[in-house]
Amino acid sequence: MKKFTTKQISVTGITLLVLLLFPLVITQTYIIHVMILVFMFGMLGVAWNIMGGYAGMFSFGQAAFFGIGAYTSSFLVVTFHVNPWIGLIAGGVVAAVMAAAIGYPCSNLRGHYFAIATIAFGEIVRIFFNNWKLVNAAEGITLPMVNESFTNFMFHSSKLPYYYIILSFLLIALVICYFVAHSKMGYYFRAIKESHDVARALGVNVVWYRLIAIMISAFLSAMAGTFYAQYILYIDPESVMLLAISIQLVLISMLGGAGTVMGPVIGAAILIPIAEFTRIWLGHKGTGVDMLIYGFLITLISVYQPQGIWGLFANIGKKKNG
Amino acid sequence: MDKSTCLDVKGLSKWFGGLAANQDITFSVEEGEIVSVIGPNGAGKSTLFNCITGFYKPNSGKVSFFGKDITKFRADRICKLGIARTFQIVQVISDMTVLENVVTGALIRYTSIGPAKEKAEEILDFTGLNDKKSFLGTELTIADKKRLEVSMALALQPRLLMLDESMAGLTIVELHGIIGLIKKIRDKGMTLIVVEHVMEAVMEISDRVVVLNSGKKIMEGLPKEVVSCQEVIQAYLGDKYRAVCK
Numbered sequence: 001m002k003k004f005t006t007k008q009i010s011v012t013g014i015t016l017l018v019l020l021l022f023p024l025v026i027t028q029t030y031i032i033h034v035m036i037l038v039f040m041f042g043m044l045g046v047a048w049n050i051m052g053g054y055a056g057m058f059s060f061g062q063a064a065f066f067g068i069g070a071y072t073s074s075f076l077v078v079t080f081h082v083n084p085w086i087g088l089i090a091g092g093v094v095a096a097v098m099a100a101a102i103g104y105p106c107s108n109l110r111g112h113y114f115a116i117a118t119i120a121f122g123e124i125v126r127i128f129f130n131n132w133k134l135v136n137a138a139e140g141i142t143l144p145m146v147n148e149s150f151t152n153f154m155f156h157s158s159k160l161p162y163y164y165i166i167l168s169f170l171l172i173a174l175v176i177c178y179f180v181a182h183s184k185m186g187y188y189f190r191a192i193k194e195s196h197d198v199a200r201a202l203g204v205n206v207v208w209y210r211l212i213a214i215m216i217s218a219f220l221s222a223m224a225g226t227f228y229a230q231y232i233l234y235i236d237p238e239s240v241m242l243l244a245i246s247i248q249l250v251l252i253s254m255l256g257g258a259g260t261v262m263g264p265v266i267g268a269a270i271l272i273p274i275a276e277f278t279r280i281w282l283g284h285k286g287t288g289v290d291m292l293i294y295g296f297l298i299t300l301i302s303v304y305q306p307q308g309i310w311g312l313f314a315n316i317g318k319k320k321n322g
Numbered sequence: 323m324d325k326s327t328c329l330d331v332k333g334l335s336k337w338f339g340g341l342a343a344n345q346d347i348t349f350s351v352e353e354g355e356i357v358s359v360i361g362p363n364g365a366g367k368s369t370l371f372n373c374i375t376g377f378y379k380p381n382s383g384k385v386s387f388f389g390k391d392i393t394k395f396r397a398d399r400i401c402k403l404g405i406a407r408t409f410q411i412v413q414v415i416s417d418m419t420v421l422e423n424v425v426t427g428a429l430i431r432y433t434s435i436g437p438a439k440e441k442a443e444e445i446l447d448f449t450g451l452n453d454k455k456s457f458l459g460t461e462l463t464i465a466d467k468k469r470l471e472v473s474m475a476l477a478l479q480p481r482l483l484m485l486d487e488s489m490a491g492l493t494i495v496e497l498h499g500i501i502g503l504i505k506k507i508r509d510k511g512m513t514l515i516v517v518e519h520v521m522e523a524v525m526e527i528s529d530r531v532v533v534l535n536s537g538k539k540i541m542e543g544l545p546k547e548v549v550s551c552q553e554v555i556q557a558y559l560g561d562k563y564r565a566v567c568k
Contacts, residue, residue, distance in 0.1 A: 184433060188429070194415040194418075197377070197413060198413040200376075201397070201407055
């Protein structure tokens with residue numbers, strides 16, 4: 001494993017410190033809310049990136065895993081009064097198992113065909129939940145109010161605990177992604193991304209490593225799902241399983257830099273505020289304006305900087321050092 | 323079976339619909355030998371490679387590697403057992419550096435990156451690519467890509483190395499470079515199967531030659547015997563070699 005330079009350590013440390021102090025200085029609830037969304041979508045982007053950016057499996061069905069996570073923990077809370085932290089893990093496991101179940105038959109699908117399969121998967125899951133009586137179908141699940149505490153994963157008086165929880169989730173995802181990227185697994189994922197043939201010729205069990213990538217990705221996405229449910233306290237298929245969410249995750253990762261650890265976080269930090277602030281400034285009339293800006297940015301990125309914004313930073317760093 | 327028999331192919335056939343790409347092919351390779359497989363385009367050389375290495379499942383026949391039946395094994399398992407291959411159309415990981423490419427190969431025998439990197443450096447020294455180790459796969463010339471592909475295969479630490487047209491499309495100088503490398507690999511005691519069109523190279527490096535035509539083995543023998551065989555000349559070599567052999 002490569003050693004970190006002092007510069008890398010100090011930049012990471014300062015960024016972390018700023019993020020930790022940020023909500024204590026800027027106390028407007030709405031800004032905190034946007035930051036929470038940035039972290040959550042950043043985490044989802046990191047999860048997408050493990051399978052999409054590293055292993056080359058472009059998923060347009062990530063919202064299904066997000067939704068399954070949200071639904072598993074919420075269903076367990078409402079029906080069996082299971083603690084949401086246990087639900088968090090349960091949701092991750094259910095999502096990972098679902099991911100393996102759908103990933104295995106798709107083992108030989110690559111590129112566009114895999115992407116199409118994931119769209120179908122995401123839509124099937126959404127429609128299924130929309131009609132599934134056990135989980136209240138289209139009515140969705142409202143989480144019961146309980147006393148605020150860390151154990152209950154519920155806070156009423158302030159958004160700060162949510163801010164710190166999702167920040168730590170994001171950090172967990174980043175650490176996992178970093179270790180994946182710098183391990184045997186990461187090398188094998190990138191071989192698979194290049195071509196199945198080259199990976200097989202290098203002794204990579206393609207089916208197995210693809211499943212691992214999908215399962216890690218699904219687990220992390222489901223964690224974010226449980227967080228969302230505990231934060232908003234209401235979920236329905238149209239809010240947690242939308243194709244639009246899946247697409248947004250792809251855009252976030254591509255904009256920031258697919259196949260880089262930090263890329264999706266950069267992407268989320270740019271796109272989520274755009275979406276939220278156009279909504280504030282333009283209100284209902286502004287629906288879709290964020291998509292216009294997204295489209296413009298994506299065009300710029302794909303023409304001038306295909307490795308994403310993170311690639312731009314990396315190139316500048318290289319030029320300085322070289 | 324003789325213990326030193328590295329690869330034994332018996333009655334191997336592969337059909338694509340009504341087309342027999344390989345038909346009842348039988349040959350074996352002794353440990354430490356270099357066997358060349360030659361034949362015109364479409365003779366079934368690459369199909370044979372793919373059947374041996376598990377990329378295709380043969381319709382019938384048997385492939386044994388050091389006495390072990392590997393006919394139905396998955397490609398990655400065959401690779402772990404010790405058969406490494408390169409591709410006719412060169413395949414490297416384009417967004418990885420040369421070093422990372424070779425590390426990916428070396429990881430088959432290691433679980434952590436450190437020792438795999440050491441092994442990779444050692445191999446790049448051997449294949450003469452060490453000065454380009456931080457180049458990306460896409461930045462290499464065809465000759466260097468082929469050299470890299472051989473390095474990746476060597477990183478798998480195989481007992482049998484199968485090269486599919488490692489010399490096609492190279493300049494004379496590059497060609498001699500690759501021939502030199504193959505000889506160096508042979509001198510380390512590696513067993514090799516080489517698919518090649520460059521007859522000068524085949525004559526120079528091979529211990530034995532297997533000739534395929536239309537999916538069938540039409541001849542097997544020493545390089546000298548092969549180039550003087552009437553059937554081979556007609557099927558593949560052309561009159562130039564008739565003149566040379568007379």
